[in-house]
Amino acid sequence: MSYLSLYTLHQDGSAKLHQRFGNAHRGAMLLWSWLAQKYLPGEQLFMMMVGEDNKLWDLATSDKVKEAHQIVHANTFDRVAVKRENIPRLVEAMKTVVEDCPDPGHLPAQIEALEALQGNEDVMAVSWNQTSVTRSHWDARYDDDDNETPFNLNQSDDHWFLFDKGEIEKEVLA
Numbered sequence: 001m002s003y004l005s006l007y008t009l010h011q012d013g014s015a016k017l018h019q020r021f022g023n024a025h026r027g028a029m030l031l032w033s034w035l036a037q038k039y040l041p042g043e044q045l046f047m048m049m050v051g052e053d054n055k056l057w058d059l060a061t062s063d064k065v066k067e068a069h070q071i072v073h074a075n076t077f078d079r080v081a082v083k084r085e086n087i088p089r090l091v092e093a094m095k096t097v098v099e100d101c102p103d104p105g106h107l108p109a110q111i112e113a114l115e116a117l118q119g120n121e122d123v124m125a126v127s128w129n130q131t132s133v134t135r136s137h138w139d140a141r142y143d144d145d146d147n148e149t150p151f152n153l154n155q156s157d158d159h160w161f162l163f164d165k166g167e168i169e170k171e172v173l174a
Helices: 028-039 045-050 055-061 067-074 084-100 107-117
Strands: 003-010 015-022 080-083 123-129
Touching: 003 107, 015 107, 028 045, 028 055, 028 067, 055 067, 067 084, 080 084, 084 107, 084 123, 107 123
Parallel strands: none
Antiparallel strands: 003 015, 003 123, 080 123
C-alpha cells in the first residue's frame, strides 16, 4: 500500500525520513478532493489534476479560499519545505482544516509529528513526499553511471519554502 512520508531536513543539509503514514490517499488526494468539492463544485477532480486546467492548484493563492486552506493545500505541492520556525503556523492551519473538513485523513497524525519536531534544533525544516508511488524529491539521486548523490538542502536550488516571505510564497506558485 502507498504511504505519505514526512522528512526532516537537517542543519547539515541532509534529508531523513521521519515518519510514514499508511495509505497516501488519506493525505494530499483526500485534501484535494475536499477542496475541489468545497471551492469548485461541479468540477471533476481528475480532469483538474491531469489537464491544463489549473483551477485546483490555483486555490492555493485564491482570495476566495480561507487562508488556512491555502496554506495546507500549498504544503502538498512538489518540493515544498517548511522551516522549523514556521511549523507552528502550518500546524495552526492544519488544525483549522481538521475542524473544517469532515474527514481530515492523516492531518491529525501529521500535526502530532510536527508538534514533536518543533523543539528539535537539528531540524532546519520539514518536507513531504505525498505518495510513495513516486520517487521522493528528498532521497538520493543517481546519475547515468549509478553514482549516488545524497540530497543536500544547503546545496540544492530545486526546492522552495512555504513561508519564505512570511506568507504563502505566491510568486513560486504563480
